[in-house]
Amino acid sequence: MNRGPACRYGLPMVRFENVGMRYGSGPEVLRDVNFVLEPGSFTFLTGLSGAGKTTLLKLIYLAEPPSRGLITLFEYDLAVAKRSDFPALRRRIGVVFQDFRLLDHLSVFDNVALPLKIAGSRTADFTEDVRELLGWVGLGDRLQAKPPTLSGGEQQRVAIARAVVARPDLLIADEPTGNVDPEIGTRILRLFNELNRFGTTVLIATHDRALVESTEADEMRLVEGRLVQLRKGRRPA
Amino acid sequence: MIDNHPIMPPAEGTKPLDLMIAVMALLAGLALGASLIADRVATNWQSGLSGKLTVQILPPAQGTADDGLKLETEAALKVLRATPGIARARALSMREQASLVSPWLGQDDIAAELPLPQLIDADVVPGKSVDTAELKRRLKAVVPDALLDDHAGWMERLRDVTGGVIWSAYGILLLIAVATAAAVSFATKARLDAHRDMVELLHLMGAQSAFIARIFEWQYARAAALAAAAGTLAAALFFIAIGGMDSVGIEAVPFLPPLGLSPVDFMFFPAIPLSAGLIGLVTARLSVWSAVSKIY
Numbered sequence: 001m002n003r004g005p006a007c008r009y010g011l012p013m014v015r016f017e018n019v020g021m022r023y024g025s026g027p028e029v030l031r032d033v034n035f036v037l038e039p040g041s042f043t044f045l046t047g048l049s050g051a052g053k054t055t056l057l058k059l060i061y062l063a064e065p066p067s068r069g070l071i072t073l074f075e076y077d078l079a080v081a082k083r084s085d086f087p088a089l090r091r092r093i094g095v096v097f098q099d100f101r102l103l104d105h106l107s108v109f110d111n112v113a114l115p116l117k118i119a120g121s122r123t124a125d126f127t128e129d130v131r132e133l134l135g136w137v138g139l140g141d142r143l144q145a146k147p148p149t150l151s152g153g154e155q156q157r158v159a160i161a162r163a164v165v166a167r168p169d170l171l172i173a174d175e176p177t178g179n180v181d182p183e184i185g186t187r188i189l190r191l192f193n194e195l196n197r198f199g200t201t202v203l204i205a206t207h208d209r210a211l212v213e214s215t216e217a218d219e220m221r222l223v224e225g226r227l228v229q230l231r232k233g234r235r236p237a
Numbered sequence: 238m239i240d241n242h243p244i245m246p247p248a249e250g251t252k253p254l255d256l257m258i259a260v261m262a263l264l265a266g267l268a269l270g271a272s273l274i275a276d277r278v279a280t281n282w283q284s285g286l287s288g289k290l291t292v293q294i295l296p297p298a299q300g301t302a303d304d305g306l307k308l309e310t311e312a313a314l315k316v317l318r319a320t321p322g323i324a325r326a327r328a329l330s331m332r333e334q335a336s337l338v339s340p341w342l343g344q345d346d347i348a349a350e351l352p353l354p355q356l357i358d359a360d361v362v363p364g365k366s367v368d369t370a371e372l373k374r375r376l377k378a379v380v381p382d383a384l385l386d387d388h389a390g391w392m393e394r395l396r397d398v399t400g401g402v403i404w405s406a407y408g409i410l411l412l413i414a415v416a417t418a419a420a421v422s423f424a425t426k427a428r429l430d431a432h433r434d435m436v437e438l439l440h441l442m443g444a445q446s447a448f449i450a451r452i453f454e455w456q457y458a459r460a461a462a463l464a465a466a467a468g469t470l471a472a473a474l475f476f477i478a479i480g481g482m483d484s485v486g487i488e489a490v491p492f493l494p495p496l497g498l499s500p501v502d503f504m505f506f507p508a509i510p511l512s513a514g515l516i517g518l519v520t521a522r523l524s525v526w527s528a529v530s531k532i533y
Contacts, residue, residue, distance in 0.1 A: 063441055065533055091443030101438050105246040117244070118444045 011075060012036045013170055013201045014060055019069030021055055029055045031225045033069070037170075037203060042196045044212045045205040047222035053205040054098060056222065057172050060203070061095045062086055074169065091119055094168035094200075096176045100159040102147040108134065108158050109143040115166040126165075133161050136191065138184065152179040160188055164195055171195060173204045177211055185211065244439075244452050246432065254424035255464040258513060261417040262465035265509050266472020268413045272406035273502045279399030287392065290367065292317065292326075292357040295382040310355050312379045317357065320372055322365040329356045417509075418516050421461045425520040428457060429528065436528050446529045454521035462514030469509040476503075 014037040021030040029052045037043060047053050058064045059071060062078075071078045073089055081089075094115070102111050109130055116126045134140055137157040147155055156179045163171060171192065177185035189211065196202045206212065212219060220227055294309050310328050317326035329337075334353055342351075361367055369387045376383040429436070432453070439449050480497020 061441065063533065087440075087443045087445050089443075090441060093443075095441065101434070103244075103246070103435060103438070106244070110244075114244070114439075115442055118439065118442055118448060 011039065012072065013039045013041070013074065014203075015070075015072040016059075017070040017072075019059065019066045019071060021052075021059060021064070022067045028067070029225055030059075030066075030222075033225075033227050035220055035227055037201055039169075039201055040196065040199055042193070042202045042215070042217040043204070044217055044219045045203060045222065046207060046209075046212060046219055048207065051222040052225045053222055054174055057095075057174055057203070057205055060170075061093050061172055062090055091115070091166070092169040094163035094166065094171045096156075096159050096163045096171075096173035098174040098178070100147075100155050102155055102158055102162075104147050107144045107146060108139055108150070111147065111158055112161045112165050114162060119166060130161075130165060133165055134158075137161050138187070153181065153184060156180055157184065157188070160191070164191065164200075167195070167198070168200060170201045170203070173202075175206055175208075176204060177206065177208055186214075189214065245456050246435070251424070251428060251460065254427060255460065257420050258417070258424055258461055258464035259468035259471075261413070261420045262468025262509050262513060263471050264468075265410070265413045265417045266469045266506060267475065268406070268410040269505060269509070270472060270476045270498055270502070272403070272410045273498060273505065274496055275399075275402045275406040277499075277502075279403055282395055282399060283392065287388075288361045288363060289388060290317075290323070290359040290361065290369075290372075291386045291388070292359065292376065293384040293386065294355040294357070294380055295384070296352040296354060306355050309380045309382065310357065313357055313376055313383050316372075316375050316379055317359050320367060320375075322362055322367040324360045324362040326357055326359040329358060414512070417465070417513065421465070421513050421516040422520040425457045425461065425517050426524050428460075429453060429521065429524045433528060436525060437532055440529050440532050446526050449529060450522040450525040453525055454518045457521040458514040458518035461517030462510045465513030466510035469506050473503060473506050 014035075016033045016035050019030060019033040020028050022028045033056065045053050045056065055064070059066055060073065062073075065078075074092060076085065076089060103114070106114070112134060113123070113126060113130050116130070117123075131140070131143065134143060137160060139154060139157055139161070142150065142154065147158065150158065156176065160173070160176055163173065173192070176192075177188055180188065185208075192202050192204065193215075202217075204211075222228075292313050294306060294313060296306050314326050314328060317323050331353075334356060337356075338353070367387070369385060369389075373385045376385055436449055436453075439452070440446075476496070476498045483497050
C-alpha cells in the first residue's frame with residue numbers, strides 16, 4: 001500500500017464528516033462529529049468520562065466502524081476502502097490503550113518489539129532501538145520483566161513505548177498519563193512532543209486539565225457525544 | 238542477551254483437550270487396526286478356498302464299507318486326475334478328516350467310529366477353469382455317491398460376509414476419524430477462544446490474518462499431532478501385544494484368527510497424528526480468519 005499521499009503537506013490526516021456512532025440498538029454515543037486533524041498537529045481530546053472519547057479514538061484506529069457519516073484516514077475514505085488495505089493503515093497508527101493491552105507472557109522487550117515484528121523487521125535490526133527507547137522511558141533495566149511484575153505506571157510506559165517504537169504517522173493515546181507520577185507524565189509528554197516535532201500527528205484523549213494546560217496544543221472537547229469546542233493553540237515546542 | 242521470545246503464549250489448561258485428542262486417536266488406531274485385520278482375514282479366507290475343489294464320497298449304507306469306499310475313492314481320483322485343469326488331487330487321510338471335525342467332536346477317537354465321508358482335495362491349475370458340470374457327470378458315472386463341491390455358493394456367501402465385515406470396519410473407522418477430526422477442531426477452537434484478546438490486539442496493530450494464523454497454527458498443529466501420536470502409539474502397542482500373544486500360541490480372542498498386524502500394516506498408523514496435526518493447522522487458520530473477520 002502506498003503511504004505517500006497522507007504525508008503530503010496540508011492534506012488532512014484524519015477527517016470526520018457528520019459521524020455518528022451507536023453500539024447495537026443503543027443510544028448514539030457520538031453525534032454529528034466533524035473535525036480535521038492536520039498532518040503534524042498535536043491535539044488533546046478532552047471531556048468527562050463517558051463523553052465518547054474512547055469511542056472516537058476507536059473509530060480512528062479502526063477498531064469499530066461508524067454507524068453513519070464519513071471518515072477519511074490518510075486520504076482513504078473508509079466507506080469505500082478495501083478491507084485488505086486496513087492492516088497497512090493500522091500499522092501507520094500507534095495506539096496507547098487505556099487498559100494498556102500488554103501481552104503478559106511476553107517480556108517488556110518483546111511487547112515493545114511487537115509492532116516491528118508485525119511490520120516484518122528482523123530482531124537484529126531493531127534490538128538497539130528498542131533498548132534505547134525503553135531506556136528513555138525509564139525501563140532500561142526491566143527488559144526481560146513480564147508485565148504482571150510491573151507497576152501500573154511501568155506498564156503504561158511499556159504501552160507507550162510499544163505505540164511509538166515504529167514511528168507511526170499518527171499516535172493515539174487514551175489517558176496516557178493516568179497512572180504515572182507527574183515527573184514521568186512530563187517525560188511522556190516530552191516524548192510525544194519529540195515525535196510530533198519529527199512529523200507524527202498526535203491525538204491524546206485525557207481528562208487531565210493540568211496536562212492540557214501545560215502546552216498550547218489544539219484541544220477538542222466532547223460533551224455528551226458532540227464535539228462542541230475547538231481551541232486552536234500553538235504547536236508544542 | 239535479548240530474549241527473542243515467540244509471540245504465542247505457552248499452552249495452559251489444555252491437558253483435558255490433549256487427553257481428549259489422545260483418546261480419540263487411540264480409538265481411531267484400534268479401528269484402523271481392526272479394519273486392516275478384517276481385510277486380511279477376509280482375503281485369507283477367500284484365497285484359501287479359491288482354486289480348490291472338494292469331492293465328498295458318502296460311505297455305503299451296507300456291506301464292507303471300507304473296501305467299497307476305497308474303491309470309489311480310487312475311481313474318483315482317477316477321474317479327477319484325468320480332468321483337464323486339475324493340477325493335483327489327493328484323498329485326505331483319516332487323521333486329517335478327524336482333525337477337521339475335532340472342533341465339534343473333540344480330540345477323542347469318536348471320529349474313527351463314525352461313518353465319515355471320504356474327502357478328496359483337488360487343486361485347480363492357476364488361471365485355468367474346470368467344467369464342473371461335466372466333471373460332476375463323469376464322477377456320478379463311476380461313483381454314484383460322489384458329491385462335487387467347487388465352493389462357488391460358499392465363496393459367494395463368504396464374499397458377501399467378508400465384504401460386509403470390511404465395509405463395516407471401514408465405516409467405523411470413518412466415523413471415528415470424523416469424531417477425531419471434530420475433537421481436534423473443537424480443541425483448537427477452545428484454545429483460540431482463550432487467546433481471542435491477543436488475536437484482536439495483533440489485528441488492531443496491523444497484523445495480517447496470515448501473520449496471526451501463523452503464530453497459532455503451528456503450535457496448535459504440533460499439540461494436536463503430539464496428543465494424537467500418544468493415542469496412536471497406545472493403539473499400536475495394543476496390537477503388538479496381541480500379535481505377541483498369538484505368536485507364542487496364546488489365543489488372544491477365542492474363535493477369531495490371529496489379531497496381530499504386519500509391519501506394513503503399522504505403516505498406516507502415522508497417518509493418524511499427521512491428520513490430527515493437519516486438522517489442527519487448518520482449523521486454527523480458519524478460526525483465526527473467522528475471528529479476525531468479525532473484529533472489523
